[in-house]
Amino acid sequence: MQIVLIEVLNGLVYGMLLFMLASGLTLIFSMMGVLNFAHASIYMLGAYLAFTISQFLGFFPALIIAPILCGALGAAIEIWGLRRVHHNGHTAELLFTFGLVFIIQRLVQMTWGMLPMAYRVPPSLDFPLFELYGANFPAYRGFMLLVSAGMLLGTWLLLKKTRIGLIIQAALTHPSMASALGHNVPFVFTTVFAGGCLLAGLAGVIGGNYQTTEPGMADAMGPIVFVVVVFGGLGSLAGCFIASIIIGMIQTFAVVIDYSIADLLRPLGVVLTGDTLLTELLTVPVARIGALLPLVMMVAILLFRPRGLMGTRDA
């Protein structure tokens, strides 16, 4: 039981981190039709920048400065890159962001090297927050929950309660109509792209010392975030949130479940023996296929429900 409670909290921490990345991506994707491959690269950049800034100024200034730098980079990418490429269609945009992935990865490797960084949890947050049946819940994870909940509330207020949020929502479904009503839609696009990159950078800052800050972290996170976006459905932040939490829970729990399908069948009187392919498949513990589960879910949802959980249009 204690394992379940702690793992639920861990799943929530990871799910909220996913949401911080996926919310920006889903806004960009729904509004501009751009599947930004480089989104997870910005996440990685956020972690590296936070590492370097925290060496000079400490962790908390880095928590503010690194996301702002990522947002500024996002604005620059949108204004001088995507906006020009846009006229040549979605394939060109896709290839453009695909190219950015490699450029950012190389730049990171050239600047910081191939080895993992010693980017650690700040000492002021490095203590067990509480103990539950002998298992510790680190204070830093509580802090991550706090930051992501604050970001969730902030984004929600911005979208639902401000005029720019209203214009963003309008441009999400009918960009040309919003433009014909006198709203500067290219500026809205830049704002959303920069905002999405800012959130990705923020996720990098708090995720970089929770996971590991190394050149492969974008590749590790990228596919999962795409799964969340497709699973949650285009154009729906609520769907994106639910998908993030579900995938976060699945990934967290899959690692600790040591049972296989064969174990489930045993109480029913089915005992598998022999060395057949079927036996092999059914006796694989869930923990070993944990990384595969989200991708299987994405394929399944594309086959059976292409608009995702709460999407407003097909992927």
Added chain:
Amino acid sequence: MLEVRDLHAYYGQSHILHGIDLDVGEGEIVSLLGRNGVGRSTTCKAIMGLVVPQGRVSFRGRELAGMRSDLIARAGIGYVPEDRQVFPTLSVRQNLELGLKRAGRFGRWTFDDVFRLFPNLAARQNNPAGVLSGGEQQMLTMCRTLMGDPDLILIDEPTEGLAPLLVEQVGVLLAEIASRGVSILLVEQKLTIALKISRRLYVMGHGQIVFEGSPEDLAANQALRQEWLEV
């Protein structure tokens, strides 16, 4: 007020508008008629900057061709598209708010005007616009554009698919718009309202203007009506 000269427009490779000349005077109601696919909607979109125009579009002496749509809207032209395009997830009131070019800056039209003209919209002001009936969506789209206080409004097929009673309501709103000194360029296929309210009419065929004149001229010219308007 609006002067369109030798306007061309393309969708990809296909040449849709072949040199349109068209004028709308201050406070005037002008109709643009023609069958489906002759380029009436494209003319509106090209004036609005939603498709790339080639040629001259000048509004009060200011050249608009090549400008971004939001700047054209801010120059004083409003646009009501054929497919309505309400923002479906937003409430009726939020849709109207988005018509305003700046929060709280009202011109000739206020929320009260809209709700007085269309009590249905008042009753549903907090409902998502996506659940409104087709007729209500049409009224909402027109009112949303009016909230931005345009001096000239381009209205594309406002009566398409509406029941006779609603067509009458559209007519009432058009009269109200005109009475407040707003010029109208009305696009129609069937001659539901155009003949009654316009002083001048244009008929389009194959991406060109094939007739310009008064409703009486058009009524007298049976050959032209047969060739370009009647099905």
